[in-house]
Amino acid sequence: VFDSVKRVVTPLRWDGRELWILDQRKLPGRIVWIRARTAEQTARAIESLAVRGAPVIGIAAAYGVALAALRSGATAQSITHAIERLARTRPTGYNLFHALNGLRLLAARSRGNITAAIVRRAVKIHRDDARSCLQMAKAGAALMRKGERILTYCNTGALATGGIGTALGVIHFGYQTGKVAEVFACETRPVGQGARLTVWECAQAGIPCTLLCDNMVASLLSTKKISRVIVGADRIARNGDTSNKIGTLQLALLARAYRIPFHIAAPFSTFDGSLRSGKAMPIEQRPPAEITGWYDGLSAGKNFEVWNPAFDVTPAKLITSYITDRGILHPPFDRAD
Numbered sequence: 001v002f003d004s005v006k007r008v009v010t011p012l013r014w015d016g017r018e019l020w021i022l023d024q025r026k027l028p029g030r031i032v033w034i035r036a037r038t039a040e041q042t043a044r045a046i047e048s049l050a051v052r053g054a055p056v057i058g059i060a061a062a063y064g065v066a067l068a069a070l071r072s073g074a075t076a077q078s079i080t081h082a083i084e085r086l087a088r089t090r091p092t093g094y095n096l097f098h099a100l101n102g103l104r105l106l107a108a109r110s111r112g113n114i115t116a117a118i119v120r121r122a123v124k125i126h127r128d129d130a131r132s133c134l135q136m137a138k139a140g141a142a143l144m145r146k147g148e149r150i151l152t153y154c155n156t157g158a159l160a161t162g163g164i165g166t167a168l169g170v171i172h173f174g175y176q177t178g179k180v181a182e183v184f185a186c187e188t189r190p191v192g193q194g195a196r197l198t199v200w201e202c203a204q205a206g207i208p209c210t211l212l213c214d215n216m217v218a219s220l221l222s223t224k225k226i227s228r229v230i231v232g233a234d235r236i237a238r239n240g241d242t243s244n245k246i247g248t249l250q251l252a253l254l255a256r257a258y259r260i261p262f263h264i265a266a267p268f269s270t271f272d273g274s275l276r277s278g279k280a281m282p283i284e285q286r287p288p289a290e291i292t293g294w295y296d297g298l299s300a301g302k303n304f305e306v307w308n309p310a311f312d313v314t315p316a317k318l319i320t321s322y323i324t325d326r327g328i329l330h331p332p333f334d335r336a337d
């Protein structure tokens with residue numbers, strides 16, 4: 001399963017000296033690869049959503065530090081500068097900080113060839129994430145009965161990770177093993193990760209997929225037999241509160257109203273052991289044009305403002321279980337880090 005998905009799509013390619021980034025803003029219409037030769041170029045690709053999804057943001061950032069090390073001969077100043085720059089790209093997803101914190105420690109402790117150590121670590125973060133995806137897929141599929149109909153949100157597939165995906169990886173593995181019959185994917189406004197990316201990934205994998213607008217979820221849950229909702233995560237606090245793509249909270253509330261299991265699928269690199277609850281989760285605000293750009297003649301700031309948070313926080317009490325690379329878990333996650 002893993003091999004067949006990897007052949008379908010990979011969001012990053014590392015050739016040992018440069019990072020190639022599949023520009024997700026252009027999908028599904030065009031396949032465009034961006035060549036990143038510096039940490040700055042990598043940071044811009046992350047900020048602009050050319051590469052997006054919490055796990056792959058962490059992987060890209062690690063390669064960004066590797067690029068800085070390769071270009072500078074790994075001076076302490078260039079490594080610190082690269083780490084600080086990359087840490088300012090997107091505040092919500094924890095995988096970014098998990099990767100950068102590890103690299104900071106590694107650079108401080110390394111003796112000998114620091115560049116080689118950083119490059120090796122970046123490649124390891126990439127490979128470990130691929131393995132985590134497979135572990136989540138197996139754990140998640142074991143929860144399911146035959147022929148399930150799954151609702152998902154945003155894009156959590158191969159494009160968002162180093163492997164087959166988190167929530168979409170579970171769904172994909174479930175489909176390959178006869179557990180999942182079909183998928184319902186929300187459009188995921190304002191950027192349309194569901195409409196542009198999830199639908200595309202499902203088509204590549206041959207998974208029957210139905211697209212719906214985000215405001216159709218209550219109607220879907222009330223009229224179609226949806227077995228469960230599975231989504232990804234950007235950051236999970238010790239008490240289980242979870243930030244994920246804006247709109248996830250609506251799905252969780254509706255799933256509770258219709259008594260449908262609601263699962264988070266995430267690797268341990270998404271768990272922030274320093275946060276007690278979701279209260280202090282940093283939530284990224286994105287540019288107004290992401291919302292107004294869809295309509296001719298609209299421009300924020302003229303006679304109205306725009307509110308565009310990229311993520312919301314779903315309280316743990318709405319989450320049935322956490323599908324992780326260490327099996328199916330329940331909070332508290334005291335030893336997560």
Ligand code: MRU
Nearest residue numbers: 052053054156160166232233245
């Ligand atoms: O803004 P994005 O596209 O980076 O947001 C992505 C999500 O919210 C995903 O659900 C999350 O990162 C998990 S991806 C495996």
